[in-house]
Every structure is written in structure tokens, then in C-alpha cells.
Amino acid sequence: MAASAQDRRRGALRHRLAERGIDRTLLLLLPGLVFLVALFCYPFLYGLGLSFQPQRGGPFANYVTFFSDPYLRETVWITFKLGVPAALINVLASVPVALRTRHAFPGKRLITTLLVLPITLGTVLTAEGLLGYLGPNGWLNKFLLGIGVLDEPLELVHNYWGVLASLIITGFPFAYLLTLSYLTGIDPSLERAAATLGAGWWKRFRYVTLPLLVPGLAITFCLSFVLAFSVFPSAQLVGDPRGSTHVISIEAYYAAFQRYDYSMGSAIAMVMAVLMLAVVALVLAWRTTFYRGATGGKG
Amino acid sequence: MTQVTERPAPPPATGERHRRRFVGRPATWLAWALFAFFFVNLAGVIGVVVVNSFGTRWFTTWLPEGITTKWYGAAWREFGLSQVFLVTVEVSLLVVAISAVVGVPAAYVLARRSFPGKRLVMVLFLLPILVPPITYGIPLATVLYKFHLAGTLAGVVLANLVPSIPFVVLTMTPFIEQIDQKIESAARMSGAGTFAIFTRILAPLLVPGILAALILVLVRTVGMFELTFLTAGPDSQTLVVALYYAVFSAGIRTQQSIDAMAVLYTMSMVVLLVVALRFVNPTQLVTRIKEEGTNP
Numbered sequence: 001m002a003a004s005a006q007d008r009r010r011g012a013l014r015h016r017l018a019e020r021g022i023d024r025t026l027l028l029l030l031p032g033l034v035f036l037v038a039l040f041c042y043p044f045l046y047g048l049g050l051s052f053q054p055q056r057g058g059p060f061a062n063y064v065t066f067f068s069d070p071y072l073r074e075t076v077w078i079t080f081k082l083g084v085p086a087a088l089i090n091v092l093a094s095v096p097v098a099l100r101t102r103h104a105f106p107g108k109r110l111i112t113t114l115l116v117l118p119i120t121l122g123t124v125l126t127a128e129g130l131l132g133y134l135g136p137n138g139w140l141n142k143f144l145l146g147i148g149v150l151d152e153p154l155e156l157v158h159n160y161w162g163v164l165a166s167l168i169i170t171g172f173p174f175a176y177l178l179t180l181s182y183l184t185g186i187d188p189s190l191e192r193a194a195a196t197l198g199a200g201w202w203k204r205f206r207y208v209t210l211p212l213l214v215p216g217l218a219i220t221f222c223l224s225f226v227l228a229f230s231v232f233p234s235a236q237l238v239g240d241p242r243g244s245t246h247v248i249s250i251e252a253y254y255a256a257f258q259r260y261d262y263s264m265g266s267a268i269a270m271v272m273a274v275l276m277l278a279v280v281a282l283v284l285a286w287r288t289t290f291y292r293g294a295t296g297g298k299g
Numbered sequence: 300m301t302q303v304t305e306r307p308a309p310p311p312a313t314g315e316r317h318r319r320r321f322v323g324r325p326a327t328w329l330a331w332a333l334f335a336f337f338f339v340n341l342a343g344v345i346g347v348v349v350v351n352s353f354g355t356r357w358f359t360t361w362l363p364e365g366i367t368t369k370w371y372g373a374a375w376r377e378f379g380l381s382q383v384f385l386v387t388v389e390v391s392l393l394v395v396a397i398s399a400v401v402g403v404p405a406a407y408v409l410a411r412r413s414f415p416g417k418r419l420v421m422v423l424f425l426l427p428i429l430v431p432p433i434t435y436g437i438p439l440a441t442v443l444y445k446f447h448l449a450g451t452l453a454g455v456v457l458a459n460l461v462p463s464i465p466f467v468v469l470t471m472t473p474f475i476e477q478i479d480q481k482i483e484s485a486a487r488m489s490g491a492g493t494f495a496i497f498t499r500i501l502a503p504l505l506v507p508g509i510l511a512a513l514i515l516v517l518v519r520t521v522g523m524f525e526l527t528f529l530t531a532g533p534d535s536q537t538l539v540v541a542l543y544y545a546v547f548s549a550g551i552r553t554q555q556s557i558d559a560m561a562v563l564y565t566m567s568m569v570v571l572l573v574v575a576l577r578f579v580n581p582t583q584l585v586t587r588i589k590e591e592g593t594n595p
Contacts, residue, residue, distance in 0.1 A: 022414055025493065029420065032405030032464055039461045040427050040435060047438025093333050100330035111334075113576055118341060120568030123524060124542045125561035128554075129344030132351060139343050142361065169341065201325075222429065230431035233524055233543055249433045257529070262441045273434040280429055 044273075051267035062267035075248040076275065082160070082235075082247065083228035086167035090175035090224045091217055098180040099205075112180075116173045126166050127237035131157050134165065162238035163245045167228045175224045182216025183209075218287040222280045229276055248272055345565075352558040374556040374563070378545055380538075387537040389452060390527070391520045394459045395513050401460075402467030403509060407501070409468065410475035424465040432462065432525040440529040450532025458526040463516045470515065474508030475501075511579040518571050538564050 017023065054061040066072050101111060118126070134140055134156035141153035156162055186209060194204045232249040239245030248268060256265025352370055354363025374380065409421065427435065439458055443449035448457065478501065486500045502509075524539045531540050542564055545557050 020415060025412060026408060026414060028404035028493075029408040031401045032468065033420065033423070035401055035460060035464055036423055036427070039439065039457055041423070043439040043442040044435055046442050047435075050438070050441065093337075096330040097333055100327060109576075113573070114338065116572065116576070117569070119518070119522070120565050120572050121345070122522060122539055122542065122561065122564050122568065124539075124546055124557075125348050125565050126344065127546070128351075128558055128561055129346075129348045132347030133340070133343040139347065139361070140340075165340075169344065172337070226429065226431050230433045230525060232433060237546060249431070252433060252437055253529075256437050256441070262437075265437050266441065269434045269437040273430050276430050276434065 047266035048270055050263050051270050054263050054267075055261055062264050063271070065264070066268060066271060071246075072251060075246055075251050076271070078245065079229060079231075079247045079249075079275075082163055082167065082231060082245065083225055086164055086171055086228040087175075087221050087224035089168055090171045091179070091221050093172065094176040094179040094220070095213075095217070097176055098183050099209075102180060102183050115176055118169050119173045121170065123166070123170070123233040123237065126169050127234055130162055130166055130169075130238050134162060157238055158240050160239070160244050163231060163235050166234040166238050167231060170234075171224050171227050174227060175220050178220040178223065179213075179217065182213060182220070185216075186212045215287055218283050222283050225279055226276065229272070248275075348558045348561055351555055352562045354555065370553070370555040370559040371563070373553070374559040377556055378541055378560055380541075380560065380563070382534075383536060383538050383541045386452065386535055387521060390455050390459065390535075390537055391517050393452075393456045394463050394520045395516050397456070398460055398463040398467045398516055399509060399513055402464045402512070403471055403505070404497070405464075406468045406471035407475055407497075410472045411480070424468050427462050427465050428469070432523070433529070435461065436526045436529040439526075443530055449530050450535065452535045454530045455527055455535050455537070458530040459520050459523055461526070462523075463520060466516055466519065467512045470512040471505070471508055474505060474511075478504050507578070514571070514575040514578055518568070518575055521568060521571060538567070 014023070051062055052059040054065075057064070097115065101108060101115075121129075132138055134154075136153040136155070140156070141150070144150045145153065156165070190212070191204050191208050194208045199207070230249045231245075231247055232253060235241055235245040235247045235250055241250055249272065252265050252268035252272065255261050255268055350363065351357055353366050353368065355365035355367050357363035405424075409417070409424075436458065439461065440449055443454045443457065448454035482500060482504075483496055486496050491499065521537070522539060523537075524543065527537050528540050528543065531537065536544070542557075542560055545560060
């Protein structure tokens with residue numbers, strides 16, 4: 001008698017939980033959550049804690065050091081100076097290219113594959129290629145000197161420009177793929193309707209396609225910026241890692257694994273995470289001021 | 300009245316087409332100019348490395364003095380590439396398998412259920428993709444060192460799972476949302492349990508989506524530099540990391556054998572990418588595919 005009442009109560013509880021969407025199916029989520037908590041949240045919080053236990057000084061000593069030393073503070077500015085233009089160029093260049101390649105045309109597969117090809121290059125081949133191609137004896141300078149545009153070779157590697165070029169080569173395919181997929185998600189009949197009403201190509205683009213595309217472009221910008229923000233290998237290989245391309249990720253790596261100051265390394269990693277999330281938040285906030293409404297089914 | 304309605308009538312179809320194509324030109328020209336600029340410079344960048352990897356000596360001339368294939372053999376021996384390739388294959392396959400087993404069920408729950416705290420879970424799955432790998436890679440490597448996992452194959456696999464599982468979840472969720480829930484309900488009515496629904500109903504329908512997600516995870520893992528770099532030891536380097544070390548500790552190494560190794564890396568990535576594009580329509584990544592049935 002007592003047992004059956006207990007059963008009924010348990011059944012009722014399960015029923016009430018199921019009404020709120022909690023049942024055994026949710027257990028399927030568990031492995032994923034465990035992995036993320038163990039491998040992402042825990043290390044992150046551990047790193048956060050570690051960053052407040054510096055080798056010398058009070059709990060905030062790492063952060064104070066980072067922001068008071070001009071050589072370290074400068075890395076933030078250098079990173080933004082590389083990451084923002086790279087992400088902007090990639091996103092802006094991908095719009096016309098994606099507009100041109102969104103419809104079916106002969107050779108579309110080939111062109112798309114070629115545009116995505118730089119994903120396969122990897123940092124090292126890109127760096128080696130840039131060093132050879134843009135170097136003082138490289139093909140570009142040879143060509144420009146040969147046709148008489150220049151009197152002396154351009155200095156394009158071991159400085160800012162080499163790293164920017166490397167970021168564009170590796171980042172453009174991602175920006176293009178994302179923009180293309182957002183663009184193909186826009187209902188083409190909307191543009192046709194605008195054309196029927198007499199809108200020219202610019203008006204159709206500016207008042208129909210662009211507002212629908214902006215949310216996607218904002219996400220694309222964020223993801224391109226994530227890529228450009230952690231330019232660690234290319235800043236080392238094609239840049240000037242102790243000077244004009246002394247980006248924040250280099251300093252984080254040096255602190256943690258060259259000087260074995262894990263506390264300082266974690267502190268710089270935390271600064272990076274905060275900066276990154278601030279940029280994402282800014283872009284998403286700007287996006288909501290640009291256009292509110294449906295975007296054809298995607299956020 | 301008839302005059303008013305007739306005046307804005309469209310011109311003959313051919314004229315309209317012609318006019319539209321003509322005014323559409325600025326965007327087209329811009330796109331072609333960007334294509335040309337991108338490809339010429341890209342060809343230069345790739346060309347330099349490929350030519351150098353086959354060249355004998357190359358200083359300030361347009362092309363090297365002679366052609367040879369010896370650098371490939373040299374690179375293979377010098378950098379122990381058989382071991383490196385083996386590690387790369389092991390790491391990538393393990394990451395792909397584990398992220399599928401863990402990610403697909405999670406994607407199923409997120410696609411089908413609403414429950415308290417779902418937004419929080421979604422944010423948790425988004426964060427590893429939104430922050431650069433190096434930010435969580437440094438604390439993660441520190442933790443892995445603490446548990447003596449860094450420097451081992453297991454450590455590298457664990458680190459690479461962090462972005463891979465969310466990636467599988469995010470790419471799979473729209474695929475699962477497309478499948479009609481009535482099919483599952485019908486199976487349940489006929490007495491199928493959750494496991495049977497997964498293996499006999501959902502898995503066959505999801506094969507294209509799972510394949511797409513897994514191939515992309517494979518490409519990402521083979522190309523993932525930061526996380527592998529931070530967690531790998533001498534015996535657990537994947538090809539990207541070995542390549543980076545080859546350049547950075549250059550010294551006695553010849554430039555040409557490094558270039559040969561870079562070309563080998565790119566060749567294997569190209570094979571993966573071509574396979575991936577064979578199975579994955581790149582535009583499906585964000586868009587929910589509507590023409591699945593009509594366009595196989």
C-alpha cells in the first residue's frame with residue numbers, strides 16, 4: 001500500500017518534470033556537457049584562478065604588469081591593428097565574390113574549390129610562399145621592377161604587411177564560405193519582386209539583399225576576427241615578432257611556455273578572451289541597431 | 300485609364316534582360332577583379348614553394364638552376380614523417396570518432412527538446428568556437444600538464460575535442476531539425492526504444508549530415524595548429540606542428556626540404572578538401588537545406 005503510494009508520487013514527479021521538458025532523453029546531452037565542463041570550463045576557471053596567483057606581488061600583479069608595461073600593453077593595439085583590417089577586408093571582399101558565385105553557372109564547382117583552396121595551405125606553406133613571393137628577390141618585386149613601376153624593391157615581409165597578407169590568404173576562404181551560405185539562404189524572389197517594382201541593381205542590393213545579409217556578415221566578421229586575433233604562427237614566421245607584429249598571442253605563449261610563468265600566461269589569455277568577447281558583443285549590438293526582423297529563417 | 304495602366308508596362312523580355320545585365324556590371328567587374336587579384340597572388344605564393352621544393356639551387360633568378368626530387372626523400376627521412384603521418388591519422392580519427400559519438404546525441408537533444416537552461420547550454424556550446432583556441436589552449440595545456448596528459452597522444456586528442464564537439468553539435472542541429480518528428484513518433488508507437496530510434500531511424504536519415512560534420516572536423520583537426528602545438532610532445536606531433544618546428548628550429552635544415560614537407564602537408568589537405576566538397580555543399584553549413592529531396 002505504502003509502496004504503491006510512493007510509486008504514484010514518483011510517477012507524478014516524473015510527469016511534472018516531463019511537462020517542463022525534463023526526461024531521460026536529456027541524458028543524451030550529458031556526455032557532451034561533461035566534456036565541455038571538464039575540458040573547457042574547468043581549465044578556463046583554473047586559468048582565471050591561476051592568473052590571480054602571480055609569482056610575485058598581490059593578486060592583481062599580473063594584470064598590473066601587463067597594462068603598465070608599454071611593451072606588453074602595446075600588443076593589444078598591434079593585435080587589433082592586424083585583426084580588424086584583416087577581418088574587414090575578408091568580409092567586404094567576400095560579398096561581391098559571393099554575389100557573383102551564388103547562382104549556378106558552368107564551372108561553379110571549380111571556382112568554389114579554387115576559392116576555398118587556401119584552407120589547405122596551412123600557415124607554414126603560406127609563410128614560406130609569402131617570404132619567397134613578396135621577398136626582395138621574389139617574383140612580385142622582380143615583376144614590378146621589370147616593368148619599371150618601382151626603382152627599388154618593396155619591403156613586404158618581416159613586417160606588418162606580410163602578416164596582413166597571410167591573414168587575408170588564410171581568412172578569406174572562411175569568410176567567403178560563410179557569406180555564400182548566408183547569401184544563398186536569402187529568398188531570391190524578394191530581389192525579383194524589387195526588380196519588378198523597378199529597383200536597379202544598387203537599390204536591390206542596398207535595400208533588399210544587404211539588410212538581410214547584415215546579420216550573417218556580423219557573424220562572419222566575428223569568426224574572421226577570431227581567426228585573425230590568434231595570429232600566432234604567421235606573426236612569428238612572416239612578421240617581426242619582437243616589433244611591429246608583436247601580437248598578444250605571442251606574448252601569452254612566451255609567458256607560459258618559454259618563461260614557464262603559467263600564471264602570467266593565463267592572465268594574458270584571460271585578457272585575450274575578454275577582448276574577444278567584447279568585440280563579439282559590440283558587433284552583435286551594432287547588428288541589432290542595423291536591422292530588426294526576420295532574415296529568412298536564420299539568426 | 301487604359302493609357303495610365305499601359306504606360307508602366309514592362310518592355311519586351313529581351314530588352315529587360317539586356318538592360319539588367321548591363322547595369323549589373325559594376326558588381327561583376329569588381330568580383331572578377333578580386334578573383335584575378337586573389338588568384339594571381341595565390342598562384343605566386345604557392346608557386347614559389349612548389350618550385351623551390353623541386354629546385355636544386357635558387358638565389359636571385361626567376362627559376363632555380365635545375366630540377367630534382369631529392370628534397371622529398373630528404374624531408375621524409377629528416378623529419379621522421381612516417382611517424383608524424385601516423386600520429387596525424389591516429390589523432391584525427393580518434394577526434395572524429397569521439398566527437399561523433401558525443402556530439403550527435405547532444406545535437407539531437409538541442410534540436411528536439413526545449414528545457415530549462417537550454418540557452419545556457421547553447422552558449423556553452425558556442426563559446427569554444429567564439430574564443431580563439433589559444434585563449435583556452437594555454438589554461439587547458441596547464442591543466443593537462445598537471446594531470447600528466449600533456450605531451451601524450453591522449454592529451455592532444457582531448458584538446459582537439461574542445462572545438463570539435465561544439466562544431467559537430469552546431470552543424471548537426473539544423474540537419475536533425477529537418478527530419479520530421481512524426482517518423483520518430485511512429486517508431487515509438489510501434490514499440491521502438493530510444494536506442495532503436497537512433498540506430499534504425501535517425502542514423503540512416505542523418506548519414507549525409509553526419510558525414511558532412513565529420514569530414515569538416517577531420518579537416519579542422521588536421522589543420523589545427525594552436526591546440527596541438529600547446530599540448531603535443533615530441534612523439535605526439537601532428538603534421539602541422541612538426542612543420543612549424545621544422546621551420547622554427549631551422550638552422551641546419553635546408554629550406555627546400557621544409558618546402559617539400561609543406562607541399563606534402565598541403566597535398567594531403569587538398570585530398571581531404573576535395574573529398575569534403577564532394578560530400579558537403581559548403582552553403583549547407585549555415586542554411587537549412589530545403590532542397591534536400593529534390594537535389595541529391
